[in-house]
Amino acid sequence: MKQLRTGIIGCGHFARKHAAHLSAIEEVNLVGFCDKDAERAISYNEQFTQRKGSIFTDYQELFSDMDLDLVYICLPPFAHGNEVELACQHGVNILIEKPIALDMEQANSMAKHVHASGVKCQVGFMYRFGKAALEFRRYLQESSSEPKGFMLGRYACNSLHSNWWRSREHSGGQLVEQVIHLLDMSRYFFGEPIKVFSLQDNLFHRDVESYTNEDVSATVIQFASGSVATIAATNGAIPNRWEYDWRLVTKEVTADFSDSNNATFYQTAQEGVPTSVISGKDDLYLAETMDLLEAIRENRETFVPIDEGVRSLNLALSATLSAQKETPINISLP
Template structure:
């Protein structure tokens, strides 16, 4: 393919983990001319074979064997949180670029080892916080950086759904809970838009699913954030809301404007310092943030630049969500380093 006036090779891509999210990535990557799907690995070999049969390439039951045998350029790590181990470290040591699904780990020790390995090797990395590529989020980022919003004072977010799955997700030791595994998308967006958090306090409980004895995760949570900028944040999450509806919403109140997002590809801007008050509606229909996140990694490799969500950013969002869980467990505010 000719890109930016020069000939580039197709990037050879392999997968570690071939479940549902891997299928979503593979479907999109198959449409990208710079990408070539060459290998799939999963402990359940039949899943690797299914993707191999659909997209080509070889199937493996052992990802280490795949890395030994395949000259990969990129590896997509699509594992459940509890299954993360040394995949990132070994891939980085081999010079293989990395796309890893969130959360990148369930403890900061492993997350920090991942960050060190990636930064030492110089490979590109992208974490699956693809909503940073949503149109409404991008628009908000631009307005914040240009100073249109002014000093931010209050940030409010909600992640409400009716969602339950009877597998590893119910076990906090394996998933981290709703806040760490699912609502983490919302925390990442608020971090990206409003800056890092210095202190967090939280309450969480299991109220709606008390009959599920095997369930150890929360089904409701409320979190108070104190951003380093001085802004205050309030975030609520639940998996006990209305069936068939998925509320992923946030608002940012600044001195000069308020931003309101009711779905990631749209944004409403209230220019509160204007007289008369002006309200702007922004919406982009059909944008695919996951595809854009994949393209960002591929172009970062080709152009030798940074990605939008390098693994260091994934570690920072993990640190925030783990701190919120720890605050809820201890009943005390937690200060982040």
């Protein structure tokens, strides 16, 4: 079996999660680490390859020197440049963390390069791999009528995060940077959105220097299918807890998700409302990596291709535009 020569761009907090999985997979050989802060790349190289890899502070050199097969892009939202274009030029398969960019021009350009090159690209929307989420999606796809439903989603945390995270200019805001996971799940279940309205404010962090993100938001989405979603989010809840959950309602089934692996399904149209509990334990980050590796091996599409990153970003940016303009925003179907 040929090992995939693999690099990581952005050796910060989160990429460690991917690096830990990648270093344990036989099919993968971690060969290069790139961070503009060399110390971070060095620390990854020590922890995950016993210093066998190479260190870069410029991703252009990572691509030109390392003959990569695969790259994990874990840059903060504002730091995306031409790394996807370079990966495509070098025929390197990609996992890119969400949000893939902070504007649609850059996101569309990334997708154009991925499509033209034919490399495999997975976007880091790992909730899609949860056992209960997969089960509900299967139910929607198998139902005889057009899937139509309601989603009530909640995302709550309370953290100052990093400097770039607090700045809307650098992160895009809480909805774009973080809650995009739930926006993506609403698309996963109900298809393409046609209209969004969002209210956003900074209620709790006005005295925190350079905190320009919203810390409360309420977003309403209408889908082409007629489905409706409401997503409420805050960064003013319980410290050191990241809580997210959602309820999905259709004519026949209501499902309460405590996370994307675990949910209780209620058959509301049946006598006695039978319930079933779906319980999954799989690591969703590993699942997205294993799917990407299989897509490369079998030359098939990934489960979360680049277009999903583009469309969910469009929904998140449209929501934020709606909050700025204080008016609903129509979203064109792709």
